[in-house]
Structures are given as C-alpha cells and as structure tokens.
Amino acid sequence: MNEKKSEASASKALGVVFFLAGFIGALVLGWVVFPNLLYSQKAQPMNFSHVAHADNDCESCHTFRPDGTYTGVPRLDKCKECHETAQGTTEAERILVEEYVEKNREPMWKNYAWQPDNVYFSHAPHKGQGLECIRCHRDVTKEEKLPAYRENLITGYSISTMKMTECEECHAQKGVSNNCEICHK
C-alpha cells in the first residue's frame, strides 16, 4: 500500500518534472529559439556611419520634397554629391565608390521601417504633429555601424516594421482618424 502510495507520489513528481520540462522547453523555444529562427539576417550593401555624417544636418539627406513626400533613405545621387571619389579609406567607402558610384548602380538598402504596398505612410503629418523621429525609429545620432537587418521569414517584413495595432493605438490616443484610407492605399 505504502509502496503504491510512494509510487504514486513519485509518478506525480515525475509528472511535474515532465510538465515542467515541456513548459520550460516551450518557453525557451518560444522566447529564445523561435525569434532567432523566425528572422533571417540580411546584409546591407555596405556599412553606413551616421556619426561620420554628423557634421551635416539630418535634413540634408532625410528631407521633405515640395510635394509633401519624404525622401527617406537617400538615393545614390545624394551620396554622389560628396562621394564622387573616395573620401576615406574605409571598406564601406570603397564599396560605395567602386561598386555603386562608378557603376552608377543604386545601392539596394534594406529599409528597417519598410511597410508593405497596401500601407500608405506619410512622414509629413507625423512631423507636423510634432512627433520626434525616435518615437518610431532608432536613435542614430551615435550610430557608427548599421544594425543587423532582420527579416521575418513568414512575412518578409523587417523586424522593426511597425504593426498596425501600434499605429492605431497612437492615432486613437491623439484623436486622429483611424479610418482605413488614412493608412491604406
């Protein structure tokens, strides 16, 4: 009888162990392994140091066009204004000049905040409402090396692509329209 009891309690303990093993295993999988599996790292065409360009205003590259659209990541023409020939000896400088400027090829930068085609996003109203860039983007003022670009294997979005819920939440808080056509095209 006792034996049976202890057997039962042992099996119960073992049950807890099994349960915990599954539980912890799943937590590890969900919190540690899965996020790494879900995102693949993609290389940028070259490094870009924001610090090295700190003597310029942000607006000299990231600026509004007269039609209200935003330049976002500048195109090669902008780079060429200074980097027609190499300005330094870094590897990135070499890649820029040899692979892109001289061949007149556009570097295919991966946009960390990339939104899909069905999303309409305009910087102008957000800037106009006084939002700081770092409300949505990483602070790049001290950034010497571009962070890794991580792409979701299922959606193809960047890990930092903002989700619709976040947009809606802020719009709701600020009393801005959350109607579909405000953000979708």
Place this chain on the structure above:
Amino acid sequence: MKFGRRAFLQIAAGAVGGSLLSPLPWQLAGDSARWSQNWSWRPSPERGEITKVPSICTMCEGGCGIQARLVNGNRAILVEGNPANPVTEGGICPLGAAGLQFLYAPYRISRPLKQTKGRGNISGFQPITWDEALAELGKKLAIVRGESKAHTVACITSGRQSSMDDLWQQLFSAYGSQNLFKMPTQADGLRSSALLTTGIASPYTFALENATHVLSFGSNLLEGAAAPGRAFAALRQWRQNGNVKLVQVESRCSLTASKADQWLAVEPGAEAAIALSIAHVMIAGNTYDADFVKNNVFGFEDWTDSTGKRRQGFKTLVSSPTYSPEEIAKKAKVDAAAIRALAKDFAAQKNAIAVWNLGHSDLAFNTYDELAFVALNVLKGNIKTGGLVNLTADIPLGALPAVEKDALAENAAQQKRLDLTRDKTAPVPQNGLYGFLDSLAHGSKYPIEVLMVHEANPAYSLMESRLFQAALDKIKMLVSFSSFMDETACLADLVLPNHTALERLDDVKGIPAASFSYYAVSSPILKPLGDTKNTGDAVLALAGKIGGTVASSVPWKTYEEFLKFRVKGLAETQKGAVADKAGIRLTSAEPVKPNFKDGDDLWKKLKAGACWYDAPAEMPSFKTASGKLELACQAIPVAAAADDHMFLPHLFTIKLAGGEQDFPLLLVAHSTGYLTSGYLANPPFMNKLIPDWTLKGNEEFVDVNPQTAQSLGLSQGQSASLRTTQGEATVRVNVTSAARPGVVFLPKGLGHKAYDEYIQNKGTNANSLMEVLLDPVSGMGTVWATRAQLRRV
C-alpha cells in the same frame, strides 16, 4: 521508467502552457495573417520620388501638351494633360492617357531586324546591329541610284505634320525620286479644295472658337477628330458660353450628332447636296453676303473661260430647281422644310461656319462635295482675313538649303511620280498614295525597288486593303521604320525601329484646321528602352551612305541639330510667341508680341513643353487665274471639263461598284472615340471602353436599323455574313436606331492580325471591306460607302 502516454501528455500540457506564455503562437498567428496580405507574385511597384516631365504628344496630329509622371526619373507611370498648354488646358484624350502602353508595349521592336526567310515569316526575322542595318539599306539605295533608277525608291510617311516631312522631302529631292507620299488624312481634302478655290495648297482652317453657329457636314468632331484636344476644347467652350449652336448633317447618329443641338439625318453621301440646297435657299432669299461675293469671288455670276467660251456661274447653277430643297429632300431623304430651316438659321447667324473633314481618317468627300462646303462659307463671307475660314499659314521655321542635284538626281527626277504616269491622270493631282498603289497593282510604268514606311501601317490602315497587298507584290524591298511589330513591319524585309513617341525628339507643325499657328517640340520623357533609333537620325545616317550630293543636302549631324536649326530660323523671324500658360486666346486677331530672345532661348522654352503660337494670319492674295476666290475653279483645265458644272460645286457622286440587286445595302466604316484606327493599335486600357455591342469576344458587331434588321430576318446579337464588293466577313448584328435604314455601319480599328493577344484577331478590319474611289479632279482616294449585303448565317 517507461516513457508512456501519460508522460507524453504531461510534456505536451507543459509545452502548451509554456507556448501560451511565450510570443510564439501570437507571433505566428499575426505573421501568417500578414503573409496572407502579400501575395508574392503580385507586382510591387518600385517606390521613389515622383516627378513630372512636360512634353508634347505626337501620337496623332493633335499636338496636345502632356506631362508624364516618372518614378525616380526612369520609370513612367502616367501621362496626363499639361495644364499649361493653351489649347487643351490640361485635358487629354484616351489615347494620350494610355500612351505608356505603347512605350511599354510587348509588341515593340527593340532592335533592327532583317528578314532572312520569305516575306511575312515572323520566324525569319534576325536581329542585326544598327551599323549593319544602315549599311545594308544605304548600300541598296546607293546601288539603285547608281543604276539611274533613283525614281524607283518610294516612301510612305505619317499623315502627321512634322519636320520629318521636310527631311524626307529634302532627301528625296537630292536622291532623285518623286515617289514620296503621306498617309491620307482629311486635311488632304481641305488642301485640295483650297488649292482649287484660292490657288494656294494650304488646307482651309476653321476658327471654331469664334463661331456661334457651326454647321458640320459629317465631321467626327467628338469621335477623335484630327486634333481631338482642340475639338474637345471647342466643345467645352461652346457649352460653357452656351450661345453656340452645333448642327450635324450625317447619316448615322454618331456621338457628334447626338451631342449636337440639331441633327439632320441624311443619306450617306448626300451631305454636299444639303449644302448646295442651303446655298440655293440663301441665294433665292438673298440672304448671303452679296458684298463679299461681289468683291472677292469669281464664278458666282456667269463667266468666260480662257478660250472665250461663256460659262455658267454658281448662282445660275444652284438656282436651278434641281437644287431646290424639295428636289434635294427627295435625294437625301430628308424633309424639305428642314433644309429651309437650316438655311434660314445659317443665313441669320452672324458667325456661322460650315465645317467638314475634321476627322483623321480617309476622305469621305469628293472634290465637288468639298467645293459645295466651301461655297457655303463663301456665301457667308467667311473666307477672309479675320474671317472664320482661312488658310493654314506656313510656320516660318528655318528653311532647308536648296538641294544640289547631281546628274543622277536630275535624270531620275525626270521620271514622273508613279500615280501620274497612268493613262487617265487627275487634272489637279494631290496626295497620290492610292493612285500610286493602284498603278503598282495594275501594271505600272516602272517598278518600285524600295519602299520605306515611316510612322505608318499601310498594310492595315489603308482602305481597300488588298490594294496595298497587290502593290506590295510588285515591290522588291520593303523597309519599315515602325516601333511596333505591326502588319506592315511583319511584311518588311528590313526593320529599322524608331523610338516610340514618348522616347524621341520630334516636333508638331500646326494643329490640323486650326486658324492660329502652332508649333511645338516634343522632347523625350525618358531614355529609349531598347536599341532603337530616331528615324530622323537614321535618315541622316543613310544620306551619308548614298553618295553624290545627297549628304551635302542634309548637312546636319543629328536630328536634334536639324530641329534646333529649324527653331533658330523661327526665332529669327521674331514672329509669334511662346505660350506656357492656360487662358491665352489663340484665335484673337491681336498681333502677338514675341517673348523669346533667340534660337537658343526659344529652343529651351519649347523643349520644356511650352508651345509657339501666332495669331491667325492674314489671308494671302489668291493665286488663282482670276486673282479672286474662285467658285468656278479655273485650275481645272478646260480640256478636262466636259460641261460648265465641272468647274463648279455641284451634285456629284462617284459611282460605287456592284449593283443594287446583289448588294442592296450600303456599308459605312466609321470612327469611334474608343477605337484608334491609325498607326497605333488600340491599347488595352481603351479596350475596356469598347462596348459589348461593338465587340464580344472576338466578334465585332455592325450597327443595323431595327427596320432593316427585321427585313433581313436578323435580331440583336445574331451572326451574319457581311459581303461587299471588296470582301467578306462574319459579323454580329447590333440592332440600333442610331443606324439609318438600309445602311450598315462598321467601326474602324479592329481586325488586327499583328500585335499581341490584347488586340490581335478581334473583329474585322473595316478597311478590307471598303472600296476606294479615285477622285476625278484630285486623284485622291475617297471612301464614302461600299455596296454590301448582309445575310443570316
């Protein structure tokens, strides 16, 4: 220890619990939802800066101001009207708006091709380099010329007015051939009637913008007139002002007829009879401008010809009872009272104008029809400086240097143009393209070694298609400069593809039938997509390979240099002005003050999408035998005029082939706004506009009046066999009261055999069913109707 079912369940329960506390399931659910929104095979258009590039449309004769939207300066996404263009003020026609579908057409030719197998065998086309292509054609042209056969080289170029016309003319003069033809347009008729009545071969113009009463004889004003931009702008202005009356005389209830304030439904071909009857009423009631007629017109009263013979004048002729509304009403099958009312209205209005030939397709009217319409404007005193009708003014572009003809050119130039070598030639010959083809098809005086085709698709768009086919059999080498694999390019032995309209530097010399002068330079909106060459540059390169004095006659290195030279000449005249904003009244009689400095300045402004214009010119002094405006046209030789009325506007119909017994119906091919029927094939965007009672699947419909349909035992949608004296086609029947009883109407623009699946093999090419009738005075091909029968199948 045994790892049993229980243990497994325990682990599973733990795993489920753990997962629920980790981001995994939520992330997966969210990501799969996001994944489902993005179908990877859906195109994702490249993003970037959107810019606007102004230019001028050269896809038809209209010369409208356009602007293209580009993404990152290299991808065109939209063509829209240029709000700064004074003619269109931002409007655009459907063809212009679909312009990018030609730039990005799958059927574009991207490099020179040489036919290595039999003619018409598409698989025989081999790509060659430009050097090879130009060398091959250059060598051929040099050899033919060396053999003193320069006259056996011919060219058919676009009906559009551009400096390419002058370059071709210069090349052909220096080379030694007169066989240079333009595709027929309705402006040909306005030119030929102007030549007969004023002695000047400049097409008549109509100041639509200044008229308050427009009496239109079958003009396709709203079905894509020769210059749709201007026609639509005129309609806009008429409706805005609300004081303009448009009267349409036509057999079919076209859109123009429907939109007109009044529509007089007549028998096809009876339009001129109505005009003459209106003249009859005006003369009888003395409601014409007698002062104008007395001082400026010859042949209104009876007259004496150069041989001293007394001849009937217009007044005597038209006053005869034959032209009374009652008699004409019988012929045209209208109400005599309607003609009288029309005449009364027309006579009463101060700014009334009679217009015709404002469409872009073949001539529907013969010379005497045209003269009848001229006569109405004569009676209104319209044809004068500042009047509603004037002559197209020459645009004072830099003149081309005199051609230095060497012996080879001189000798070859002795050979007459092929259409003029026929036994029975026209006394006042004009655009002789149909005559040229006709003589080739029926045994010509000399063969044609090389035919070059530029910005045209004669194998499809000429009427009586089998004529071109028959002529082509006699032509040894066909060279196409087309940008597209069209019906003609398919038959070519050598293809030297032009840039498409939006990729090339080109110009526009005037808007057809506009009273003001207009000149514009069409600059490319982006770099050419393929290995194509502006035909202007190709022609200049060819000139260098021919030898003799040909190269020195065209001394420009590039087509751009040539156009700059022309614009420089224009600037030096210090005439006209640059218009770069809307709201300019182009038809104002006020002299225009030049607002450009020199050639470079004008070139810069024109390249930036502005246009040059000048106020309507003064009427030049008439170059007729009498020095007056001639209603009795003395240009028609006495020998060619069997009777007095042969000099005058009169009732005249060129007899159609076939008898009424076999072909009881008339077939009329008509233009529509939703189908382009010229050099360009209907683009996919415009295919959406084609109603399903015009095209269903691959079957085209003919419009038939309910009464006619009933008598033929046909009902809506039924298939029928349409047979004319020229050919046969299976069609379906659209029963509509828009059609006149006894007449079958077939839209033009379908029935293509070339291009791609979006347009190929859809419907019937109306041109293949129509009969071309050569005009006895001008020798030009006219197509007003063809005898037909329609049978149930």
Place this chain on the structure above:
Amino acid sequence: MSEKGHAQSGVRFGMVIDLDKCSGCGACSVACQAENNISFRPDESEKLRSITWMEIYQLTNGKDYPDFRQAFLPRPCMHCDSPHHSPCTFVCPVNATTRDENNGIVTHIYPRCIGCRYCMVACPYHARDFNWWDPSWPKPMESMLSPEVSTRMRGVVEKCTFCHHRMLKARSKAYVDGSDPNKATYTTACADACPTKAITFGNLQDEKSEVAKLSKDPRAFRILAKLQTEPKVYYLSKQDWIKKLSDNALK
C-alpha cells in the same frame, strides 16, 4: 453628429459631371486605370468580369431613327452619403469597406476584403468589381504601375476611391507648406484628364467651391435618388430624357 449621422467635419468630397459637356471619349476612364493600377485582360468584352472603376454607360432615348439620341454617362463610385452607412458599408461583414465621416469617402481595403461580394450586391450603381483572376501585366507593362496605389490580388472587390491617395498627398503637402491640412483640396485623375472639363471635383460643403455651386444648378440631378442613398456624385444635363433615365436601374 448631424441628423445624417455624419461627423461635422466641414469636408464632404463630391463630384459633378456635366453630361452636356461630356463627349463620352473615355479619357476619364483611361486616366483612372493608369492612376489606380487597374488590371486588364486580353478579353474585356465580358463586362460583368471587366474591372472599370469609371465605367462609361451608354444612354439612349429609345426613339426611332432619326429621333434617336445617345449620351454617355461616366459612373464612378457614388460615395453614398446616406445616414450612418452607405449601402455597401452596411453589409460588409469584415469592415473592409467603410465611410470616412471626416470627408465622406467610401473606402475599401483590399487585404481586409474576404471576397464575399455582398457589397457588390448591395451597390445599386454597379460601382464595384471583383477580381476573378490574379491581376497580371504583360512583361514590360509592369513598369508603368504606380507606387501610390497598391496592386490587388485575386478574390477581392475593388472600386473607385475618389483617388484618396491624392487627398493624403495634398494633406502632406499642406503640412510641409504650413497650411491647414483640413482645408487641403485635390482633384481626381478623371477630373484632371477630362478634355471638356465636364468633371468637377471638390468639397461639397465649401459653399464657395465650384463643385458646391454646380451641385445646386437647376440642371443637377443624381442617379437613383429615390433610393435615398444620397450619392455625392451629381450629374448635370438640360436633356429631360437623360434626367428621366436617372431614376431607372442601370442595365
């Protein structure tokens, strides 16, 4: 909220089409196709399958030759302003189509659409089209797709948006220029293209706007007004037969 159930925004975008000026050329429809990446197929003659946001209907007076007359009626989405809901927004089970009460535009969001086509049934104007196939473009023509409008996928409904991407662009421009974005106006691609200037677009609630004035013109009428859908697209014609047809169902 007003008695119509709208937010009091002062902006109600609408359109007036002058049928007396309209020549039926179809430039509006083509410009719309180019602006909005509307897909096309080799056979466009099956009109129930053909996607056209700006459809050109033919109207006829039904009389015999020569009293017969025809006219063309361009038909965009009417952006119905009936209280609380438009016919289509009322029936959408997934909120893919809604009306923005700030400007009156009836929107339709493709990724949200489940393709049930209930809205197509509800729309009395046949303004909605369904993607029966995956849109595809012959190879080089993909180059002319605009990034300002997303391409659709098989299985969703689409319709005229009053070019609302242009509205957003106009608002962005207002922000950059420092003017009031709520007063930003714009025009649609069809109105821009019209060669006879028959189409006027603007804010119906701005008394001074051209569109507001024209909508009160004695010639003005709306299609199927009896259904109380309150279309924001007005038509102008002095022809009685055309006005009469406006109360008939479109075929």
